[in-house]
Amino acid sequence: MTASAPAQPTNGVPENFTPPHPSLHTNRVLPGFKVSLGFTIAYVSLIVLIPLAALAARPWEHGWAGFWSVLTDGRVLASLRLSFTTAGAAAVLNLFVGTIIAWVLTRYKFPGVKILDAFVDLPFALPTAVAGIALCTLYATNGWVGSLFAPFGIKIAYTPIGIFIALVFVGLPFVVRSVQPVLADFDAEVEEAALTLGAAPWQTAIRVILPGLAPALLTGFSLSMARAVGEYGSVIFIAGNMPYISEITPQLIIIKLQEYDYAGAASVGLIMLLWSIVILAIINAAQMWLFQRGRA
């Protein structure tokens, strides 16, 4: 309100009254605010905040130099490079194939498609250690799939290719499940209009549908990548765990812990935590984008 505004009747409200901040002014008709918020904050503090504070505090035992020397160590750098490149490659492949799968599951009807749909979530439900030993057996040189590649001199298990395969397995459902609901809700009229105006089906797909999917694709890619970088159980059996060659970062953290190098383990852990926070921010931004698009 500006000073030039005409005087309003005050209805008995003192002239210098200012309403409380909107975030404090709530319609607390319902009970249980203090109890539920208190319990929630206590639980989150004990389970997440205090433990993460311990992680953030530990790397500085030997100062900034100690932290830096851990991160620039050749073995740590090699593991970070391996973890991020295999996770990125797996997420890119999942982005393409996952989108095709989501498309087929929402657009086509054929016998067994519902069952196929339910099985997409198997990597969420199957314990990672179970997936790990199954993939290792399958892709070993005497396994069902590994033996097909062995005659060409291609080893999959115990090499970075094996890590890549395991990360494709754990990441696939994230892309499918992010894209599927958006594709299912896509307005049929927009597509039909494009087709009626003479667009070829592939043009409709690329020019009309793909831009609408962009936020969901970003979400799926980020979730798939986040999971893949931190993945442990399904990878360690097939990875081979050779320092500098096939040793992933989570494995290196465990090795440092076993050597009682807590500060070193925490340094690498802190980098991975910061990475998780960044990717979470990207996912939240993508969700906002999707939400705004839905309202536009």
Next chain:
Amino acid sequence: MRARPAEAPKAAGAIGLSLVAVFWLGLIILLPLVTVLFEASKGGIEPFLAAVAEPDTIAAIQLTLLVAAIAVPLNAVFGIAAAWCVTRFEFRGKGLLLTIIDLPFTISPVIAGLVWMLLFGAQGWFGAWLRLNDIHIVFALPGLVLATILVTFPFVARELIPLMNDQGTDEEVAARTLGARGWDIFFRITLPNIKWALLYGVLLCTARAMGEFGAVSVVSGHIRGQTNTLPLQIEILYNQYESVAAFACASILAGLALITLLLKSVLEWRFAGELAANRRH
């Protein structure tokens, strides 16, 4: 606005895409499952039963159930409390709270174990004090429970928050205005409205709690018959080249995973409207 109905693939492109999808799901997702069941049944029924009846394996199964029985109810209560305060009230820092609740979905399970070592491990913040007082947290049951809780705590909250947001507070406010007390409102109105979503969240939480490997691996200490959960027991057996026994244990967990998928699909088909839309996992 209406969605496009699904139809049988007729054009060459549609058939091609369908074949790609079926082939890839078969290769990447179904083949590992088939491998587990095939390897477990390779030796016939007797080696399978012998492997499952092994005392260390039985101890591992009991421990896995015990850890889940402690972690899941705690996370369910947390999920309800968090969803109640987040969806029923406005307060500062709500966005931050929601972000923290999402964090375990993106952090590595190894980090979820590591943080407990930094607190309670031999050289952790409280390590010396715990040793002095002869209290065991890591390499013992409490550590396994804490690591499991950290990995699984968002599952129930993440199902309930979007659903309770959509449902709004009209019914609860009406009950309150008519004089109903807090717990009456919760048990007579809120709980019946969210029961299927709660069950769904508990199901996902339980599946993850029983199958968790990375986080519990860090804090377990791998003491056979004492601190090995079933997934850790599988690792030990596999690394000792006891393949049949490892896959026998793995097939138990794979069976649980299939039951989880089945129940999840039933809930999704049967109660789609009563589960949260727009779910993330």
